[in-house]
């Protein structure tokens with residue numbers, strides 16, 4: 014092999030590595046910093062485990078809720094949102110894919126428009142909706158808004174999965190004596206488990222990571238805070254940032270995402286492709 | 294249970310699925326719907342099942358109109374081409390699902406499911422998932438599921454077309470035997486005329502949504518009422534030649550370019566003087582003999598028991614089934630005897646039989 | 652009535668069939684089939700109404716009023732007599748309006764061209780060019796920024812840009828004598844704003860382009876290779892024409908997406924440093940209405956900023972639907988009853 018050819022072969026790899034470098038560097042620093050007294054560039058000034066002491070008490074002193082309370086909030090929002098998104102999107106997706114009713118086409122078009130719709134621009138309006146419903150500064154309110162924002166993607170994704178289920182199977186179930194609701198729950202849903210798994214992962218990650226919506230609709234780092242909001246409070250440049258502790262909390266928040274990421278990358282990528290084609 | 298379809302139509306906008314179908318099915322009768330793909334067999338069957346609502350017309354079960362009855366209340370069993378088994382349930386759960394929905398007590402359910410499974414020869418596979426079964430076994434599960442609730446009407450939608458040829462043959466026999474033994478009224482949809490001919494008491498031939506003929510198999514074969522039926526039933530298919538029939542010296546003759554054959558009096562009387570008509574004759578009814586119409590062999594295809602011989606007569610092509618011992622060769626000149634009483638005649642405009650039309 | 656006597660009526664549909672259950676739908680059945688379908692849709696419809704429709708109406712009405720924290724509770728903003736177009740006039744007369752408009756255009760165009768489109772396409776081409784597993788690995792890595800909580804993701808970037816001795820880039824640059832070792836985000840925020848958003852945005856196009864490229868029949872690629880085309884020629888004459896619809900889709904879709912996104916900018920620079928240095932349209936709407944940064948919650952004024960984006964969004968979204976014919980993906984249901 015000539016040098017030129019070998020060089021040609023290496024070019025794509027070199028390019029790929031260079032382009033993802035910031036992400037790799039970022040993650041490397043995050044891990045390094047969480048175990049260091051402090052860092053200078055990518056150099057640690059000394060190893061310590063004290064950054065992780067937040068697991069036992071509040072990392073940023075009294076007056077702030079403990080990490081477990083915040084984790085619980087985040088978890089409740091993420092899990093509640095996941096379940097609700099799955100139920101609501103798969104009901105609506107089923108109707109759009111399989112049922113015949115006046116207005117079906119319009120509702121589908123609407124889902125698609127919402128799909129491409131700049132939902133964050135509506136936050137001002139939603140603020141008033143939540144205040145009216147007395148859901149401002151509550152975990153429930155934050156959860157509902159996030160469910161709503163996730164629906165266009167969820168409905169579209171679910172509809173795509175339902176479209177691929179055999180009509181004969183559904184007909185067979187109806188002849189066997191099942192109602193449409195039973196067909197949905199007992200026959201169709203179990204056959205689209207991969208779709209549900211995918212939507213669950215996406216919904217969970219987006220609920221777990223969420224910052225803008227909890228930040229907008231809860232007050233600061235109070236008892237209703239979720240991990241992202243909580244973390245963001247200690248990141249600002251007004252107070253002397255305890256980078257070690259902040260990065261440790263960050264890593265802590267990354268754990269579930271990392272687990273999903275490592276074990277379901279194939280699914281994530283392919284489903285993301287499937288869902289994204291409808292736009293996300 | 295008797296079934297009656299009355300002026301039954303199904304349309305989706307401009308697409309016509311079934312077009313004014315009228316037919317009666319007697320209690321315990323085995324009826325086949327036969328026709329090429331897309332002719333509306335499944336559509337009609339699904340209306341009987343209650344999955345599709347008729348656009349027009351009525352469906353009667355005994356003396357009750359069931360147009361608006363849900364499939365659940367119709368007490369029918371259905372077997373699909375794709376089997377339509379529930380992939381996440383094992384064989385037992387699949388078979389007992391209709392019973393579970395009827396809220397049959399657990400023990401009763403178990404016993405009935407087991408009995409049906411044993412009858413289908415899959416009693417030992419109760420714990421398997423459909424994906425772990427062969428095509429034939431899946432088919433049996435589907436049959437079991439259709440039978441378990443002891444339906445009054447069995448519907449089959451091309452149940453054998455996904456099986457290999459050998460299995461198809463044995464399942465064909467089994468289904469026929471089962472249906473006769475149980476004495477259940479059955480509708481069997483197929484595009485395979487051999488299946489229809491071998492299994493059914495009566496065959497409804499369909500084309501483009503319309504019922505073409507509804508007769509017992511032998512009548513369908515020997516007395517086809519339309520050109521379409523004649524061409525569709527029988528393999529290799531019937532030969533069609535455009536001829537003119539006239540009477541010469543007391544005999545009736547069918548003639549066209551380079552072709553002159555004697556027609557039996559019975560058929561001749563009904564066709565003479567009607568101008569151009571279409572003569573239909575099955576390959577097995579043409580014999581190779583010393584006299585008759587001359588032609589040249591275009592190709593010979595051995596089928597085992599017979600040779601399928603293609604003969605060119607002027608512009609026309611005729612298929613003939615010949616005995617292999619004759620040792621016919623391509624390019625050889627032969628004479629063909631067309632004088633059979635099984636010859637058919639059709640009106641080229643209406644495509645109806647000139648012999649059997651009501 | 653016997654079957655025989657009924658048949659004598661000459662095939663006309665029977666008026667009173669023996670069992671009404673089969674002959675005519677019962678009222679209950681009719682209700683069920685009429686509204687049952689909507690039962691499946693109801694939860695989604697409620698949420699969509701609450702968090703899409705009503706908010707759209709609210710911001711539209713708000714944008715005509717001058718509701719803010721000072722007159723909240725006293726101003727009846729929903730009454731037409733309190734409406735005017737003042738907020739819109741105020742937007743266009745704002746001293747910083749040209750700056751914000753310019754920022755938005757610059758941000759959208761450069762992020763889109765450099766990352767959401769170009770990088771996405773290049774990564775898709777590279778990762779489909781190299782060995783399968785490797786390509787997959789790099790695509791998954793590219794998905795990381797999107798899956799990382801934005802707060803943490805921005806933290807990483809802030810650290811990359813931080814001043815010496817903490818900053819990662821400065822660790823490299825200072826020894827080389829480049830720059831002063833100050834905070835790079837303060838010195839030149841735009842490259843970071845674009846990079847931060849672009850690295851998230853690129854994965855959208857990457858995924859779509861990849862599946863489009865993988866869908867190109869192998870024969871085409873082979874034929875082009877056999878014809879002696881270079882890699883670049885194959886890309887130019889085989890791949891690009893084959894994926895022109897996905898390209899159009901990504902460009903249009905991501906334009907809207909960038910136009911309305913502000914979460915990362917808000918976390919990274921919050922529109923700074925200084926006055927409006929990296930403030931974009933969507934962020935302005937948020938700042939005005941929902942953050943106390945500027946003193947008051949000017950809900951009416953902020954809503955007016957948002958309404959303009961919403962209008963752009965609705966128009967763009969409906970155009971996509973026409974152009975990409977997504978609504979034709981509906982198949983007619985193959986079961987008639989509920």
Ligand SMILES: Nc1ncnc2c1ncn2[C@@H]1O[C@H](COP(=O)(O)OP(=O)(O)O)[C@@H](O)[C@H]1O
Nearest residue numbers: 305308309310329330331332333334335336985
């Ligand atoms: N749900 C439906 N919507 C629209 N057209 C249909 C539907 N089902 C069947 N058709 C059309 O009706 C005709 C008959 O179809 P079908 O009954 O499935 O034929 P077969 O079972 O004889 O092959 C075909 O032209 C088919 O395209």
Ligand SMILES: [Mg+2]
Nearest residue numbers: 331334335336
């Ligand atoms: Mg069919």
